[in-house]
Amino acid sequence: MMDVLSIHNPFGAPVYYKETVTSTMDEARLLSKETSGTVIVADEQSAGRGRSGRSWKMNRGENLSFTIMLHYPRIEEFPPALTLRTGLAVALAIEDFAAGILKTPFGGSVLVKWPNDVMLLDKDGRGRKAVGILTEADNTNVYIGIGVNVAQNHFPQELAEKACSIGQILIQEKLSEQLLTKRLTLLEKILFRLFSELHNTVAFSDWRKRLEEKLYMKGQKVCFIPGPPEELTTQPVPAIEGTLLGVGEYGEISIADDAGEIHSFASGELNVYARA
Numbered sequence: 001m002m003d004v005l006s007i008h009n010p011f012g013a014p015v016y017y018k019e020t021v022t023s024t025m026d027e028a029r030l031l032s033k034e035t036s037g038t039v040i041v042a043d044e045q046s047a048g049r050g051r052s053g054r055s056w057k058m059n060r061g062e063n064l065s066f067t068i069m070l071h072y073p074r075i076e077e078f079p080p081a082l083t084l085r086t087g088l089a090v091a092l093a094i095e096d097f098a099a100g101i102l103k104t105p106f107g108g109s110v111l112v113k114w115p116n117d118v119m120l121l122d123k124d125g126r127g128r129k130a131v132g133i134l135t136e137a138d139n140t141n142v143y144i145g146i147g148v149n150v151a152q153n154h155f156p157q158e159l160a161e162k163a164c165s166i167g168q169i170l171i172q173e174k175l176s177e178q179l180l181t182k183r184l185t186l187l188e189k190i191l192f193r194l195f196s197e198l199h200n201t202v203a204f205s206d207w208r209k210r211l212e213e214k215l216y217m218k219g220q221k222v223c224f225i226p227g228p229p230e231e232l233t234t235q236p237v238p239a240i241e242g243t244l245l246g247v248g249e250y251g252e253i254s255i256a257d258d259a260g261e262i263h264s265f266a267s268g269e270l271n272v273y274a275r276a
């Protein structure tokens with residue numbers, strides 16, 4: 001059974017809700033003929049997917065899992081750096097959401113980790129992942145799946161150092177009441193920010209500058225493992241250590257090694273945790 005949620009979607013398309021699904025990515029593909037901007041939200045995913053073939057698990061009812069389907073009839077029409085810019089939109093929406101609940105201008109740090117995560121910095125400046133984004137495509141559609149840790153307070157031991165939720169870091173106990181309404185408010189804010197990111201011509205022209213202002217570890221020493229994802233490579237590729245400079249016009253990451261040589265990569269993984 002699929003319900004239609006009565007929340008505002010600036011893309012002018014329905015927002016569907018299902019309690020349990022395998023993955024909202026699968027459900028979105030079944031909706032591929034619907035209006036561009038159609039959203040499917042679920043409370044529980046039995047086979048949630050992450051990047052590079054990993055699984056994605058979330059506690060039922062505490063978080064936000066959804067996929068938005070966008071129709072681009074030709075591949076040339078795909079917006080550049082779509083996943084990164086979705087991350088930017090989600091980061092801005094989390095700031096709007098936190099400010100709305102705290103009723104004060106929000107001064108915390110919500111940053112985009114290249115290429116597909118949103119990180120929250122705690123008061124000691126330590127970053128942990130609160131959002132994962134997975135982008136898939138077929139001939140005519142892009143499916144952007146977004147998982148946001150909203151109110152989860154406990155993570156499995158292997159994730160405790162790496163993962164966090166908005167409730168834990170930004171808002172604390174103020175999230176517990178009316179959690180469903182609050183999660184849908186956050187969804188509305190994400191859709192609003194994503195729509196502006198993709199349809200506002202000014203936003204289109206300066207996304208790199210705005211993204212770099214929110215780029216996790218920018219200007220700092222990082223360890224980068226060049227892609228493509230492991231399952232596509234036959235040879236292990238050596239990691240690069242250097243300074244994260246920023247992103248290029250297609251969203252590729254730029255890193256200066258210790259000799260000052262600049263390297264750009266379209267895929268790979270920033271391995272910030274390995275340095276601890």
Ligand code: BTN
Binds near residue numbers: 132145146
């Ligand atoms: C990652 O960090 O590896 C990406 C995680 C993406 C998770 C979201 S939750 C909604 C959508 N449905 C899925 O199965 N995955 C994405």
